[in-house]
Amino acid sequence: MKRFTSLLAFAALTLGAAAFAAAQANDSAKPAPDAAATGLSRDDVKKVLDAHPELILDVLRNNKKDFFEIVQQAAQEERGRQQREQQEAEAKDIDEHIKNPYLPAITKKSHARGNAKAKYTLVEYSDFQCPYCSRGYQTVETLRKKYGNDMREVFKNKPLPMHPQAMPAASWFEAARLQSQDKAWAFHDKLFQNQDKLGEPFYRETAKDLGLDADKLAKDAASQDVKDAIAADIKEAEGFKFEGTPGFLLNGVPIRGAYPVEHFDEIIQKLQAAKGAK
Numbered sequence: 001m002k003r004f005t006s007l008l009a010f011a012a013l014t015l016g017a018a019a020f021a022a023a024q025a026n027d028s029a030k031p032a033p034d035a036a037a038t039g040l041s042r043d044d045v046k047k048v049l050d051a052h053p054e055l056i057l058d059v060l061r062n063n064k065k066d067f068f069e070i071v072q073q074a075a076q077e078e079r080g081r082q083q084r085e086q087q088e089a090e091a092k093d094i095d096e097h098i099k100n101p102y103l104p105a106i107t108k109k110s111h112a113r114g115n116a117k118a119k120y121t122l123v124e125y126s127d128f129q130c131p132y133c134s135r136g137y138q139t140v141e142t143l144r145k146k147y148g149n150d151m152r153e154v155f156k157n158k159p160l161p162m163h164p165q166a167m168p169a170a171s172w173f174e175a176a177r178l179q180s181q182d183k184a185w186a187f188h189d190k191l192f193q194n195q196d197k198l199g200e201p202f203y204r205e206t207a208k209d210l211g212l213d214a215d216k217l218a219k220d221a222a223s224q225d226v227k228d229a230i231a232a233d234i235k236e237a238e239g240f241k242f243e244g245t246p247g248f249l250l251n252g253v254p255i256r257g258a259y260p261v262e263h264f265d266e267i268i269q270k271l272q273a274a275k276g277a278k
Contacts, residue, residue, distance in 0.1 A: 098270060112154045114151055120271070122153050125247040126158060174221070175226055191206075
């Protein structure tokens with residue numbers, strides 16, 4: 001943003017210089033010289049424009065099309081620069097964590113499904129009400145089908161304060177695990193598949209459909225053990241610098257956002273190449 005503002009200021013200064021040069025022209029019938037032709041320095045022009053900002057406004061009014069094109073070009077260049085920087089930073093981050101992966105806590109109490117000895121472990125930090133997490137859920141489902149026994153999924157809660165049903169949904173999900181890990185996963189799937197229905201009536205209905213004790217679920221959802229489990233997930237996610245959701249660790253390599261399947265495939269290819277190089 002700072003760089004973009006500087007580009008706009010430069011554009012305004014350039015047009016302002018033209019305005020000042022035009023004002024200094026002795027013969028209005030002749031083309032107005034630019035600042036360099038009049039021997040004016042950049043500082044000279046800036047001083048005059050600081051004293052007479054109306055000159056810039058006059059130029060902008062009289063050169064709307066030119067200024068708009070400058071702004072558009074500056075914005076496009078800035079977006080391109082930011083995108084390149086982001087891609088370079090992500091590539092560097094991936095390479096760094098292939099060498100030094102993050103190590104999330106995975107215990108017998110963790111929400112895990114798939115082959116415990118799978119080549120790839122995908123840990124997901126997610127919010128049941130987040131629309132991007134719904135997209136992430138679909139991506140994970142595609143990856144699980146694609147890699148089969150080579151991929152294990154581990155789910156961790158990261159409910160965001162802006163989503164009023166995120167914490168209740170996470171609490172009911174955690175409570176479901178206390179009754180059945182398999183049914184908790186089915187509960188997890190139903191939550192993501194029905195984000196527009198989230199609320200206690202839906203949680204109770206889903207619990208009954210899955211053969212869970214809804215009253216016990218409601219009681220356990222409010223328990224300290226469930227609150228502590230969710231807090232531990234959030235703390236871990238923040239320790240790995242996940243701010244929004246979803247966030248993933250693919251064999252310890254962070255993926256920050258709802259990226260498409262192809263992005264995960266590329267990281268898997270890098271993990272395979274790194275393993276082959278050892």
